[in-house]
Amino acid sequence: MPSTTLIDPLEYAGNQRAKFPPPTFGEQWESGAxxxxxxxxxxxxxxxxxxKIHRKAExxxxxxxxxxxxxxxSLFYYARSLPLHKAMHPDTIIAYEYNGSPLPLKxxxxxxxxxxxWYAMASVKWLKYIIVTDQPFTGPFQSIDYVYYPHPNNDEGKMPITTMNVNSLIQFPLPYSLHRVGTISVTGIAWTGEGVIQKVEVSVDNG
Structure with a gap:
C-alpha cells in the first residue's frame, strides 16, 4: 500500500490555557505547546x-x-472519533515514521x-484499534473533555473541539528578558487550522 509524507503542526488543545477567560480546569499551559x-x-x-464502509459512518x-x-x-482507553469526511481527507494518515525515522515511543x-x-488530541497515539460505526461516538474524551462550551453555566450547544484557531508565538525576545536600548527584531511563528496566514501584527501596548 503506498505511503505519503507530510509536514504537519500539532498544537495541544490546552495551549495557552492559563490565559483562558474564565479560568479552565487542566494543566495551566502558557505558550509553546x-x-x-x-x-x-x-x-x-x-x-x-x-x-467499503457506509457513507454515514463514523x-x-x-x-x-x-x-x-x-x-x-473502570479502566478506560483513550479514544476519539472522526466524521467520515475528515477520515477520508487525503492528509489524514496512519503514521509510522517521524522525521525520517521509525516513530518514537513518545x-x-x-x-x-x-x-x-485539527488540535492534537484528535491525532491518537499508540493506535490499537480502528472501529467503524453508524452511531455517534460519546466517549469521555469526545463528549466531556476537549469540548467547547459556549455557555459557562450549562451544557447547551456544547461541541467537540476540532479545527485549530489562528494563533501565534513570539520566539524572540523571550518574556521578561532584558535588552539594550535600541532596535530589537521580533521573530516568531503563526499558524491556523484552515486558511492561510496573510499578515502578522505586533503590539507593545496591548493595542
Missing amino acids: ISQGKWTGIPLKDILTLA VIFIGADAGTRDDMN RGFPFRLIVPQ
Whole structure:
C-alpha cells in the first residue's frame, strides 16, 4: 500500500490555557505547546476504501494508553472519533515514521493517527484499534473533555473541539528578558487550522 509524507503542526488543545477567560480546569499551559514534524504513513482513506464502509459512518480510534477517571468505574482507553469526511481527507494518515525515522515511543509508536488542521488530541497515539460505526461516538474524551462550551453555566450547544484557531508565538525576545536600548527584531511563528496566514501584527501596548 503506498505511503505519503507530510509536514504537519500539532498544537495541544490546552495551549495557552492559563490565559483562558474564565479560568479552565487542566494543566495551566502558557505558550509553546505546539510542534511540527515530518510524518510518513498510509492514507487512512485507502484503508477505509478497501473496507467499503457506509457513507454515514463514523470512525473511532482507540489508543493503547489507559487510565482511570473520577466519573467512570473502570479502566478506560483513550479514544476519539472522526466524521467520515475528515477520515477520508487525503492528509489524514496512519503514521509510522517521524522525521525520517521509525516513530518514537513518545510520539505514538508503532502507529499514530495524524489529523491535519485539527488540535492534537484528535491525532491518537499508540493506535490499537480502528472501529467503524453508524452511531455517534460519546466517549469521555469526545463528549466531556476537549469540548467547547459556549455557555459557562450549562451544557447547551456544547461541541467537540476540532479545527485549530489562528494563533501565534513570539520566539524572540523571550518574556521578561532584558535588552539594550535600541532596535530589537521580533521573530516568531503563526499558524491556523484552515486558511492561510496573510499578515502578522505586533503590539507593545496591548493595542
